[in-house]
Amino acid sequence: MGVRTPKQFCSVLERPLISYTLQALQRVSWIQDIVVAVTRENMEAMRNIIQRFGHKRISLAEAGVTRHRSIFNGLKALAEDQPDCKLPKPEVVIIHDAVRPFVEEEILLRVVTAAKEHGAAGAIRPLVSTVISPSADGCLDHSLDRAKHRASEMPQAFLFDVIYEAYQQCSDYDLEFGTECLQLALKYSHTKAKLVEGPSELWKVTYKQDLYAAESMIKEKISQEICVVVNTKEEGSVGHLLKEVLKNELNCINITSTALDHTGGDIQNFLIDPCYSFICVNVVSSGLQETQKFLRKLEESCLSPLYPVVVVLVHCLDFTLVPLTQKMENLMWIRELAKEVKTKNVLLNGLLINYSQDEQKLQENLRQGASIIAALVKERSSALAGQLLVA
Template identity: 40%
Template sequence: MAADCGSVDFPVSVVLPAAGSGERMGLATPKQFCSVLGRPLLYYTLQAFLNVPWVREVIVVVSQDWLQETSDILQSFSPTTRSKVRVVSGAATRHRSIWNGLKAVGSSTDVVVLHDAVRPLVEEDFLKRIVLAAKEQGAAGAVRPLISTVVSPTKDGSMLDHTLDRSQYQASEMPQAFRYPAIMEAYHNCSEHDLDFGTECLHLVQKYAGISAKLLLGPSSLWKVTLRKDLYAIEGVLKEEHCRKVAMLSDQQSTVSQRLHRGFQEQLSSEVLHINHQEQLATICQTVTTLILTNSFPCDLKKTRDRVSQVWEGATSGDSTSRVLVLLFCGEAPALDAMPVIFKFTQELAKESMEHSVVVYSVYVDSQASSDVVNRAVGMVISLIRQRDPALSGQMFVAQ
């Protein structure tokens, strides 16, 4: 983590242009609305900014044809969280869409952040550096080293004219941030040609507001989902992110519980917190994105429901990240006897959990299960955590 570079104690707004058609993706659905792990890509970008406490508002600029879909995405967030979001209509070009978004920003904003809706991996530390640099300099933008050599062709495009020294150039990335009056001046003064054909906001501010932007080397996670293959790449990244903050609460230190925890530790790339007492459950749920509750079956389902209520409390008071709750039942009863009770209970909890952005699954494993069965149960749970599919919320699975 980068060293603290100061606090953001002034109003910050974010504009997310999301009105593009995604022609390079080659799909009927614009890429920002393509499903990744059961949610539109735009959801993850929104989530990243809504989790930043000092971001005052987020302006999403979308095509008229996708206003309803955007409204549906916002329903995934709590009423308090989505109250920070405004949706405005886009235009025919990128700059014209951004201009529409900028005009919707609150007048008291000091710094406005521009970011592509199809760049869902936003690190708060780097975002803070960009914002503070913009506050000081007037404009700031992320850059990355060029990976491929850049060539200049002849006028007809068929022959090599000369090769550029890539060490002298950098790739402009997002996010970019600007003092609000500066970016408004640039868009107000720019030409119709700029609005129709331009793509670089840093250039507009330099040309029409007289401000040269501070360039900051950004992390490799700033890449943009552009081609169809990028959807698979971002899915893999998000799956691994889902497995970084996991906690397991056991109702007792049973042998099978210890074996399961050991299995999670071995198969996940990060530490799995093992909680033996539920007093701090709500607090812990503010910092983890996945909670595994182990229950000896038959068990007191009322006690389990009380634990789940604490999970809801933690999810509501924490950030806007969707959470996964896995009810892991370990029992001596045959699976066929346990299934009706557990399945009904899981479905009831899943319905109640929707408003808290919590998806719920249950997994049953015999308390006397062999090591192979325990390993399958561990693999099953990890797969559910990685996929995080809301369409499967309320389902029960049996490890055999």
């Protein structure tokens, strides 16, 4: 990757890449234990990541100097014949890369089910480039028929006894230079792996530019849910009108709304399902205290350590009745509060929408406001936190 930091610890949206991978595995309730093979010098850093981001069911094993030696050490942490083993031996073990954070439960279940039946299974993907073999003088010797070959990916799954026996029997050469676990199961345990076609999201973060691709994918994923928070249940209120405009402008995003009292007491009801974008319309009509109550409840939900949370405070007023400069001066506290909550991974902005009495003009202003909201939600730029924007 060309960076000093081991790539699994590279930061994406202020969070190490491996934390996203652990979260993907943790979401799967039937995975009993997760063992991370980590080098001795990074052991403390890994413990800090587990604690900071609230990861559960995690055990650490000391990594070896090669991929296969690291995997073998991880398997030993689950093996009954090892004196330091503290975890129950599983029926099936999944082997996965720390830098493949987008693994979903569906492919995990498919490889595990196949492993239970065949003894071993692995995800594969079509080759995107033709594989060629060069001769000793650097010229083309031959090429492979791309249609007949596949790229081996992760996750892979094995009956535990199959893969552990393979590692116990394999040679030092295999441990030093080998890369393919499925081949070890075939060579030493005589188990032919079932190959399972995997989704495109299984790609591995390998090069520096992959970090930007990963960040883009994560932003896209967490921007799919927007919660519009209003302080009235009246269907004709500005908050509900804005919600309908957002639905039309962002037709691929799931937009929900909830009514909220001024005490902030109802917030927990809609923080149950993870959402990282909140559009608060007139919730803070009287000012700072109501906003602080909302943000405290948000902080208690423990959402922000995982992903940056966008909060847009929307005020609607008729600019012909209330001068814009006067209203902006009254909302300058948003900037100071934004600096405070930014340290907690909450990106706070203010948005003023001209509540025109002209229906056509109002709809145009709401559409402009929706475009601004969409940009804030999708970009999640900390540089824009604290800005007072006008539609």
